Amino acid sequence: xxxxxxxxxxxxxxxxxxxxxxxxxxxxxxxxxxxxxxxxxxxxxxxxxxxxxxxxxxxxxxxxxxxxxxxxxxxxxxxxxxxxxxxxxxxxxxxxxxxxxxxxxxxxxxxxxxxxxxxxxxxxxxxxxxxxxxxxxxxxxxxxxxxxxxxxxxxxxxxxxxxxxxxxxxxxxxxxxxxxxxxxxxxxxxxxxxxxxxxxxxxxxxxxxxxxxxxxxxxxxxxxxxxxxxxxxxxxxxxxxxxxxxxxxxxxxxxxxxxxxxxxxxxxxxxxxxxxxxxxxxxxxxxxxxxxxxxxxxxxxxxxxxxxxxxxxxxxxxxxxxxxxxxxxxxxxxxxxxxxxxxxxxxxxxxxxxxxxxxxxx
Amino acid sequence: xxxxxxxxxxxxxxxxxxxxxxxxxxxxxxxxxxxxxxxxxxxxxxxxxxxxxxxxxxxxxxxxxxxxxxxxxxxxxxxxxxxxxxxxxxxxxxxxxxxxxxxxxxxxxxxxxxxxxxxxxxxxxxxxxxxxxxxxxxxxxxxxxxxxxxxxxxxxxxxxxxxxxxxxxxxxxxxxxxxxxxxxxxxxxxxxxxxxxxxxxxxxxxxxxxxxxxxxxxxxxxxxxxxxxxxxxxxxxxxxxxxxxxxxxxxxxxxxxxxxxxxxxxxxxxxxx
Amino acid sequence: xxxxxxxxxxxxxxxxxxxxxxxxxxxxxxxxxxxxxxxxxxxxxxxxxxxxxxxxxxxxxxxxxxxxxxxxxxxxxxxxxxxxxxxxxxxxxxxxxxxxxxxxxxxxxxxxxxxxxxxxxxxxxxxxxxxxxxxxx
Numbered sequence: 001x002x003x004x005x006x007x008x009x010x011x012x013x014x015x016x017x018x019x020x021x022x023x024x025x026x027x028x029x030x031x032x033x034x035x036x037x038x039x040x041x042x043x044x045x046x047x048x049x050x051x052x053x054x055x056x057x058x059x060x061x062x063x064x065x066x067x068x069x070x071x072x073x074x075x076x077x078x079x080x081x082x083x084x085x086x087x088x089x090x091x092x093x094x095x096x097x098x099x100x101x102x103x104x105x106x107x108x109x110x111x112x113x114x115x116x117x118x119x120x121x122x123x124x125x126x127x128x129x130x131x132x133x134x135x136x137x138x139x140x141x142x143x144x145x146x147x148x149x150x151x152x153x154x155x156x157x158x159x160x161x162x163x164x165x166x167x168x169x170x171x172x173x174x175x176x177x178x179x180x181x182x183x184x185x186x187x188x189x190x191x192x193x194x195x196x197x198x199x200x201x202x203x204x205x206x207x208x209x210x211x212x213x214x215x216x217x218x219x220x221x222x223x224x225x226x227x228x229x230x231x232x233x234x235x236x237x238x239x240x241x242x243x244x245x246x247x248x249x250x251x252x253x254x255x256x257x258x259x260x261x262x263x264x265x266x267x268x269x270x271x272x273x274x275x276x277x278x279x280x281x282x283x284x285x286x287x288x289x290x291x292x293x294x295x296x297x298x299x300x301x302x303x304x305x306x307x308x309x310x311x312x313x314x315x316x317x318x319x320x321x322x323x324x325x326x327x328x329x330x331x332x333x334x335x336x337x338x339x340x341x342x343x344x345x346x347x348x349x350x351x352x353x354x355x356x357x358x359x360x361x362x
Numbered sequence: 363x364x365x366x367x368x369x370x371x372x373x374x375x376x377x378x379x380x381x382x383x384x385x386x387x388x389x390x391x392x393x394x395x396x397x398x399x400x401x402x403x404x405x406x407x408x409x410x411x412x413x414x415x416x417x418x419x420x421x422x423x424x425x426x427x428x429x430x431x432x433x434x435x436x437x438x439x440x441x442x443x444x445x446x447x448x449x450x451x452x453x454x455x456x457x458x459x460x461x462x463x464x465x466x467x468x469x470x471x472x473x474x475x476x477x478x479x480x481x482x483x484x485x486x487x488x489x490x491x492x493x494x495x496x497x498x499x500x501x502x503x504x505x506x507x508x509x510x511x512x513x514x515x516x517x518x519x520x521x522x523x524x525x526x527x528x529x530x531x532x533x534x535x536x537x538x539x540x541x542x543x544x545x546x547x548x549x550x551x552x553x554x555x556x557x558x559x560x561x562x563x564x565x566x567x568x569x570x571x572x573x574x575x576x577x578x579x580x581x582x583x584x585x586x587x588x589x590x591x592x593x594x595x596x597x598x599x600x601x602x603x604x605x606x607x608x609x610x611x612x613x614x615x616x617x618x619x620x621x622x623x624x625x626x627x628x629x630x631x632x633x634x635x
Numbered sequence: 636x637x638x639x640x641x642x643x644x645x646x647x648x649x650x651x652x653x654x655x656x657x658x659x660x661x662x663x664x665x666x667x668x669x670x671x672x673x674x675x676x677x678x679x680x681x682x683x684x685x686x687x688x689x690x691x692x693x694x695x696x697x698x699x700x701x702x703x704x705x706x707x708x709x710x711x712x713x714x715x716x717x718x719x720x721x722x723x724x725x726x727x728x729x730x731x732x733x734x735x736x737x738x739x740x741x742x743x744x745x746x747x748x749x750x751x752x753x754x755x756x757x758x759x760x761x762x763x764x765x766x767x768x769x770x771x772x
Binding site: 072073074075080185187188189190197198199200218220221222223224225227229233234235236238240242244253254255328329330331332334336337342343346347349350353 | 399400401407476477478479493495496497498499500502504508509510511513520523526527528548550607609610611612614616617620621624627628629630
Binding site: 124127128131132133134136139142182185192196198213231334335338339340344345347348351352 | 660666684758
């Protein structure tokens, strides 16, 4: 696609996203939108839609911006398909971009280039721990090559400085203890991260945030459920739409308990009842996540989540990223069945301890 | 009074009446037609579960004492008449030796013990529920056990680049029956706790047929020329969960088996009895 | 506040958009002080997660053969780039530059895997088919 069309599409998405932003945020977006935006708002090509889908959309749809949202056979806004949320946009706005909420098209391209150049794993630093951590050739990685489609400079949108609010003292202490566990040779798998144990990955959350690869999700909708199949790791979030109450507070789940409902074209998902086994950026078992999924064009879902966890964060905060249509497919991510790495990690830890003990004896 | 044709007309009439009765009974025998989804397909959405002892042993079996003494009746194996059509699984003679070896070592070697994904068809008759979520392009099946998941492609099925523990599923409708062809199944899954197994040549054909609003008939045909002398079939009902707000719970058992698998490598080793 | 392009690019101290604990596992498994450089022949490729494993036979100077297991990445990424389990044939000669396992076994990570002529293994990727890849071209 040409730079011109790319720029126009980005402007479209930006303008549409502005519809459900605050006035202040919208003003900021508009200030940065290029002159193409006006032309772009006139007629929106619904590229990628088959005639059947377009007909359905024309038949019984609501408008989101200038895109006529298509509906599922049950009459719900259609979020179905395979989506990828990999991105080079950071969670928090870096100090160098303080006060800058959006990139221009040109700045976004430059940002993408320098991030990819900086993080390319084929750069070597032989004999260093950093080199070991880069693990293998760049072709095996896939954390995303583009900024989020709204051109934001961070995923965090509230607080407005794009930084996650400070943790409470107790959450800081818990985080410190977790990090400390990883500093010494692992005594058991419980000293290691959930992903290394094949228990859960950051992509599943909720909230669902990108990882270093396989950032793929398939959404399937029925009258009563929205199901999200998450590649990492062969999980399905089953979100009921029947307005049921949350589970009693003594039942705690790795994925929490999610209840969904529609607000116009936005799927709102409310999740509570987490365990203390997961921690999202410092969260604890009192985590309460509110997610909002809004499809703004055939290829983009704007995914926004609010974190409300008063025992962990000093105030609630909100982040937003985009999920982009992907050809897929989702591949089955069998993990535990082939987790030689955990075995090796523990053997390595025993070897380290042995070497240290023998060293002490000398 | 005797008819000039003897008893023929009466027997013929009787036979004709019988035939008419039988034929009309067949024509009237009700074939359940499931309600439709909004896009016109039989609606299989819901939370389902098998209620039998197939996971212990696909073939007929009587109850047995627990392998673990301290579990007493809790750990004992219940009996069942079996779900294999014809009763016996037709192993090739050479392949049967492996089944016997599996059976002898089943309390160490059964992949279910290590929370490995159960494969197909075992996932269907584990003592855990599963949920079907149906759309035009794909049908998702989410299993409570080990959060195993299957994507059944109803159109535009991609190729499978390798083998998977839950295989590669391609489905189509035959009347009200969902027919699923499953290939690329990892050869390390078992069919049950009795050591019934397969090779990498396994091909499973499943048939899900609604028989009432709250029940389906499930059939799976097993073809594996490396292990069995002919294709064979299992058949069992699946029942819908009817409780209000029915849901799958989490059974993320990987956490429960870490000590078993990795225990010997801990700083303070842990070894199973 | 508008920032000039140059200032953006010059912001060298920026943090990478990676999750906090990406692949610390490798630092726990492999020893930066035990570099390995192996030339060997592929005997088996396990296209599994969380890591694919390449099994190679390496000829020692004394003529004996050592079998090594080399840890790689998630095969899903390669499958999306168009590779399949047939893409690495048994018998292929490879050069592995990496680090040995901390326990001293014949296990290493394939930090940099090339063919003998220097081309990276699985070179010539066609992209992941990720949504915006086409737009870039």
